[in-house]
Structure formats: structure tokens, C-alpha cells
Amino acid sequence: MTERVITPRSRGFLFLDAHPGGCERLVEEMWRSVPTPDTEPVARPDGAPVALVIGSSAGYGLAATVAGLARVGIRGIGVCFEKAPGRRTGTAGWYRTAATARLAREHGRDFVFVNGDAFTDEVKERVAELVAERFGGRVDHLVYSVAAPRRTDTDTGEVYASVLKPIGAAHTTKTLVFDADAAPEVKEVTTEPAEGDDVARTTAVMGGADWRRWVEFLERRNLLAEGFGTVALSYIGSPLTAALYRQGTIGAAKAHLEETARSLDERLSKSVGGRALTSVNAAAVTQSSTAIPGIALYVGLLRGVLGEEMVAPVDQAVELWDRLTGARPLVRDEEGRVRLDGWELDPAVQKAVGERWARATSANVAGLADLDWFGDEVRRLYGFAVPGVDYGAAVEVDVAWPESAR
Template identity: 75%
Template sequence: MSEHVIAPKSRGFLFLDSHPEGCRQLVDEMWQAVPAPVAAGGEGPVALVIGSSAGYGLAATIAGLARVGIRGIGVCFEKAPARRTGTAGWYRTAATARLARQYGRDMVFLNGDAFSDTMKEQVADLLAERFGGRLDYLIYSVAAPRRTDPDTGRLHTSVLKPIGSPHTTKTLVFDEYGAPEVKEITAAPAEGDDIEQTVAVMGGTDWERWITFLADRSLLADGFTTAALSYIGSPLTAALYRQGTIGAAKSHLEATARRLDERLGTMLGGRAVTSVNAAAVTQSSTAVPGIALYVGLLRGILGDAMVAPIGQLVELWDQLTGARPLDLDDEGRIRLDTWELDPAVQHAVAERWSTATSDTITELADLDWFGDEVRRLYGFRVPGVDYTAAVETDVPWPAPTS
């Protein structure tokens, strides 16, 4: 047993510890936010969620379990409790597994490098031995700083840079006392093989490798469907995101989807799509300069009309399973971001962005909400949690039930 009172300590938007009870209650909240399950006879479909412990991947896992009744496998990469607490994803996974068991869902969680062929072998063996040797759905939601190519052993590192020329943008930071500051930063442009490296990590290469690996083992069911989660975002953040190195990776992901869609359609009557999700506060998004400011302003305009990741992923599962019609844009992408990119909303955000300064930001953006959302990523500021009480930090990784 290892009980501690855990106080939030951070470096910018990165917190050094996570709160197990807060993470558990956050997962409970997300599960309870899912509408009643879609009626289905017999066992639920078999699904694989790659990147199941955080952000949209976590939402995909919980929405799939609670809405569709999926069974299957979640893959993520989290750190166990040691000198510090476990990562928030470690505790969220334990909480998700507990709810899955409670509601009779057979969900196994594997902790390791999703880019490796070792993990692919482990998943393939589990699908064959435990889940009847047939996979119905694969959700790909991986945001990683680096990837080792299994064929060459080369380590690729992604970068967040504009392409062509330096780019200056506004960004939101908080000083040591928690006061908000709006600053300008200038990002140097990509050079050398920065674009190639970022595409190798964040593009569609590993997604396609998963599909090929499982297809070669004859593990894809007839009608198999796969979706990779993506983001386009606002023109305000485009130079550093969608038009930058990350955007090049997203374009590669979408090109991969088109290639996989043709292949799966011919082979299995299946399909592959990208799902363009909308803005949210996630551990990945807070690392992008300008995104914190943009999301805070967006919330200041829309309030509760913003659709949380769990709501977006319910919509995605409904479309993938046929509960609602598949709604694709001209590029063959599912668009869950139309409320964010509505021209009137973007015009309002742009107006606030242009006048945002350290003196005006509290009037223009919902910073209380933003601060709470950042802390909730690590299990803090969750209603109903007593943060003065000691809590057990040595939570074990969920063992698969028999």
C-alpha cells in the first residue's frame, strides 16, 4: 500500500503527478455522459483502439464500450507508479477496465509501444485466441513524439514547425502565480528532413502497417471498418498546425485512408476513413502554441455548446456502426468539427483573437474553464473528490478477466 495526499504541481501545462481517484471519477463522468446503448443482439463487435488511454482515444474506448457494447483490446503506453505517481493514462485505464467489467464488456488493455511489431504480434495472438479470430473495428488515435521504424530500426522524431518561413503567433501562458499572459512567439521553419521525420511518426505509415499485419493473419472480419482520428482546426492556427509539419503528417494520414479504403473495399467489403474531430483540451493539444489561447476563446464564445470529445466519439461510433448515416465530406472524411468551423463562430473567434492581450484575455476567454480542463487531464479539479485525503497510488494494471 502507498497512500499519499497528492497536490497538483506543474511546469506550464504539464503536471508532474496524477490523482488516481480524480482520474477514476473523470472516467465515470465520461461513461455516464454516453446515451443509452444502441440496441444489438448477442455479443458486441470486436474492436481494437490504438491510443486508448487519453484524449480522443480514451473517448473512443469509453463511447465504444458504453454505446456499442464493444469487446476487444485497447493499446496505450503509460508509466506505472514508482517514485512519482503513475501517469494519468495509467489510472484512467484502470478505471475504464473496472467499468468494462462492471457492465460485462470483455476488454483487455495492453501497455507498450504501439509502433512495434512485438505489440502487433501480441494483439494478433489475443484476437485469435480470445476474440474468435475476427476484428470488426480498428480506431487509430496515436499522438507521439517519436517512432522507431520496425524495418530499419531508425528512430524518427516529430517536430511542430511551420513550412517555408518563420511564423509568429499569439499564445497563452500562465506566470508562476497563475496569472494569464498573452505573448507572441516566433517558430522557425522546418529544415532538413523535419517534414519527412514528422510524417514518419504522425502520418499513416503505422496505421497501414497495423491493417496489413492483421490482414496477413486473416484477422479482419468481412465489412471490417477502420477510422484514424485527425484534426484540421481554425485558420488562426493553420500556419503552425494544418499547414505545418503536423499538417503534412495529417495529409499523409488522409491519403493513407483513401488507399486503405480502396483496398479494404475490394478485399472485405470494408472501409477506411479519417474522422476530423473538433477542438478540445487534451494533453497533446496543450503542447501546440496558440491552441490554448484559441480553445479558451472558443469556449468564451460557445460555452456549453462546445461538444466534448465523448460526445463527438458517440457520433463517430453511431456513423461507423450504421446507427446514423455515414456523413462524409468531398475528401471522404467524417466531419465532427462543423460546429467549430461554422463561419460565424470562426469570425467571432478571430475578432477576439485580434484584440486579445494580457489585459483583456480574462474578458474574452473562459480561462476558468480552460484551467479546470487542463487539471482534469491529470485527475484534479474533479467534483466530488476530497483532495485533502490520502489516496492509494499503487493501482495495478488491469489484468484480463477469464
């Protein structure tokens, strides 16, 4: 037993430790927030649908895992890459995974987790073996939600690192920072444009290459169920952040992801009567998004405009699962994408956020953006600022990874 009091310490938006109790309660809150479906899922003679969630421990991927378990009753496997407790606490995703596994077990869901680099063939092989041995040799759904800074090409051994840069010209944007006393400050930052093979390398990491490899890997082993469907989770965002995001190197990667969806959709339609698509999720505070200049200010302003009308990632995931399982119509946009971001990109909402963005300064930002909410959301990513947790009490940090076999 290794109990200690966990004090939040951070460098900007990056926290050095995570709180196990806070992470656990956060997952419990997510699970409880998932509404009971209006109708019972259609009974299957071969059991509940088998799903793989690649990137299951954080952000949209965690939301998709919890919503799938609580709403649909999926069984299957979550894949993530988290660090075990040691000199420091485990990563927040380590503790969130342990909590998700416990809730799944308590609710009778047969869902297990593999900890490892999803880009590698070794992890794909471990997952394929589990599918064959434990889940009847078939996968019904694959949700892909991987946000990583780098990827090693398993064929060549080359390491690709992604970059966050505009394309064509440098871009200056407002961004939100906090000083040592947690006072909000609006600054302008300039990001130099992509050069050389920056776009190609970012696309290699964050585009559709690994998603395709997952599908093809399972297909070669005859593990795709008839009617198999796969979805990659994505984001478009506001015109206010477009130059650095959707029109930048990451945007090029997202465009490749969408191209991959179209080619996979055609392939799966012919091979198993299946489909592939991208889901455009809406804004949220995630460990990945806080690293992008301008996003913190934008999301804070968006919350200032919408308040409680913002749609949490788990609620977005509920809507996605309803569409994937036929509980709601599977409507796609002209590019073939599922859109969960209509509330964010509503013209009236964007107009109000844009007006606040233009006016925002260090002196007035607290009155324009919901900074208390934003700060708490960042802390909650690491298990802090979760109501009902006694942060003055010692907590067990040496939490075991959930068992992956009966």
C-alpha cells in the same frame, strides 16, 4: 498499500503527478454522459463487435473507448503506452485505463488492455494473439488515435522525431501562458520554419505509416472480419492556427494520414468488403494540444464564444460510433473524411473567435476567453479539479494494471 496526498505540481501545462481518484471519477463521468441508444444494437450471432482502439488512454482515443463500450457494447482490446507508479505516481493514462477496465467489467464488457509501444511489432503480435485466442479470431473495427513525439522504424531501427514547425517561413502567433502566480498572459512567439527532413520525419511519426502496418499485420493473420472498418482520428482546426498546425509539419503528416485512408479504403473494399477513413474531430483540451503554441489561447476563446455549446470529445465519439455502426448515416466530405467539427468551424463561430483573437492582450484576455474552464480542463487531464474528489485525503497510488486474460 501506498497511500499519500497528491498535490498538483506543474511546469506550465505539464503536471508531474496524477491523481488516481480524480482520474477514476473523470472516466466515470464520461461513461455516465454517454446516452443510451434510441434503438438496441442489432444482435449478432457471433456476439458484440470486436474493436481495437490504438491509443486508448487519453484524448480522443479514450473518448472512443468509453463511448464504444457504453454506447455500442464493444468488446476487444485497447492499446496504450503508460508508466506504472513508482517514485512518482503512475501516469494519468495508467489510472484512466484501470478505471475504464473496471467499468467495462462491471457492465459485462469483455475488453482488455495492452500496455506497450504501439509502433512495435511485439505489441502488434500480442494483440493479434489476444484476438485469436479470446475474440474469435476476427476484428470488426480498428480506431487509430496515436499522438507520440517519436517512432522507431521496426524495419530499419531508425528513430524518427516529430517537430512542430511551419513550412516555408517562420511564423509568429499569439499564445497563452500562465506565470508562477497563475496570472494569464498573452505573448507572441515565433517558430522557425521546417528544414532538412523535418517534414519527412514528422510524417513518419504522425502520418499513416503505422496505421497501415496495423491493418496489414492483422490482414496477414486473417484477423479482419468481413466488412471490417478502420478509422484514424484527426484534426484540421481553425484558420487562426493553420500556419503552425494544418499548413505546417503536422499538417503534412495529417495529409499523409488521409492519403493512407484512401489507399487502405480501396484495398479493404476489395479484400473484405471493408472501408478505411479519417474522422476530423473538433477542438478539445488534450495533453498533446496544450503543447502547441496558440492552441491554448484559441480553445479558451472558443469556449468564451460557445460556452456549454462546445461538444466534448466523448460526445464527438458517440456520434462517430453511431456513424460507424449505421445508427446514423455515414456521411463523408469531398475528401472522404467524416466531419465531427462542423460546430467549431461554423463561419459565425470562427468570426467571433477571430475578433476576440485580434483584441486579446494580457490585460483583457480574462474577459474574452474562459480561462477558468481552460485551467480546470488542463488540471482534469491529470485527475485534478474533478468535482467530488477530496484532494486533502490520502489516496492509493499503487494501482495495478488491469488483467489482460481470464
